[in-house]
Amino acid sequence: MSDAVRVESLHKTYDDTVTALAGVTAGFPNGTFTAVMGPSGSGKSTLLQCAAGLDRPTGGRVFIGGTEVTAANDTKMTKFRRQRVGFIFQDYNLLPSLTVEQNVVLPLRLAGRKVDRRRCREVLGHLGLGDRLNDRPEKLSGGQRQRVAVARALVTEPAVIFADEPTGALDLRSAQDVLALLRAVVHQYGRTVVMVTHDPMAAAYADSVLFLADGRLAGELRNPTADAVAERLAHLGDAARVGVAA
Structure with missing residues (x-):
C-alpha cells in the first residue's frame, strides 16, 4: 500500500533552542x-503542520501523493496545498459572512478551480446538511459547523485530510x-485522514495511533481501543515526568 503522506527525518526547531521534532x-x-x-x-501539532505544508521543517522531507512538497517554494507549496490537501480545525474556521454552501466552495475558488455546485450539494446532502445550504454558521450547532468543515475538506477531493483536534x-x-463521519470518509470514500487528538476515545475511531514523545516517535498501536490508548499515554506521560525530574 502506497503512502498518501510520508515524512522523512523531519526536524523542527524554534529560535535555535526549542526542538519540536527530532528526526521523525x-x-x-x-x-x-x-x-x-x-x-x-x-x-504532534508541529508534525501535522509540517506534514500538511502549513509550516516548513528545519530539516527533512515531506511527500504528499509522491510529490516532495518541501522542495517547492512558498507560492508553489500554497498552490499544491489548496489542490491536494484538506483541513479540519477545532474551531471550524468558517467565515461567518458566508453561507454554508459558500464556505464549502471557498477552497475551490481560492485554488482557481471550477465550482461544481451539484457535487457540493451532494456532499452536503450526504452529511445531513442538504437543507442548510443558505444558512450562515451562526445558525448551526457546533456539530453541524464541523460537518460543514468536513464537507469543505472533501469537496476538493484531496489526497489527504489533516484534522487538528476536530472534536x-x-x-x-x-x-x-x-x-x-471521518471513519466513513476513509472507509467509504477511500480518503486518507491524519488526526491530531489528545482524546483516547477519539483515537479509538482510527485504524492506528502514532505516538510522539519529546519530538520523536514513541510507538504505534493498531486497531486501538480507548483503554489501550489511555494506558500508552499514561506511560508516555510518566516517562516525560521522570525525564523532567532527572
Whole structure:
C-alpha cells in the first residue's frame, strides 16, 4: 500500500533552542485513518503542520501523493496545498459572512478551480446538511459547523485530510458523530485522514495511533481501543515526568 503522506527525518526547531521534532520518519498509507497522540509538547501539532505544508521543517522531507512538497517554494507549496490537501480545525474556521454552501466552495475558488455546485450539494446532502445550504454558521450547532468543515475538506477531493483536534470544541454526541463521519470518509470514500487528538476515545475511531514523545516517535498501536490508548499515554506521560525530574 502506497503512502498518501510520508515524512522523512523531519526536524523542527524554534529560535535555535526549542526542538519540536527530532528526526521523525513515518508513513500514512492511502485509505487509512491515523491518529497522532502524545503528551503536551510532544510535537504532534508541529508534525501535522509540517506534514500538511502549513509550516516548513528545519530539516527533512515531506511527500504528499509522491510529490516532495518541501522542495517547492512558498507560492508553489500554497498552490499544491489548496489542490491536494484538506483541513479540519477545532474551531471550524468558517467565515461567518458566508453561507454554508459558500464556505464549502471557498477552497475551490481560492485554488482557481471550477465550482461544481451539484457535487457540493451532494456532499452536503450526504452529511445531513442538504437543507442548510443558505444558512450562515451562526445558525448551526457546533456539530453541524464541523460537518460543514468536513464537507469543505472533501469537496476538493484531496489526497489527504489533516484534522487538528476536530472534536475538541464539541459535546460527546456531536464528537461521536463527527468521528464516525471521518471513519466513513476513509472507509467509504477511500480518503486518507491524519488526526491530531489528545482524546483516547477519539483515537479509538482510527485504524492506528502514532505516538510522539519529546519530538520523536514513541510507538504505534493498531486497531486501538480507548483503554489501550489511555494506558500508552499514561506511560508516555510518566516517562516525560521522570525525564523532567532527572
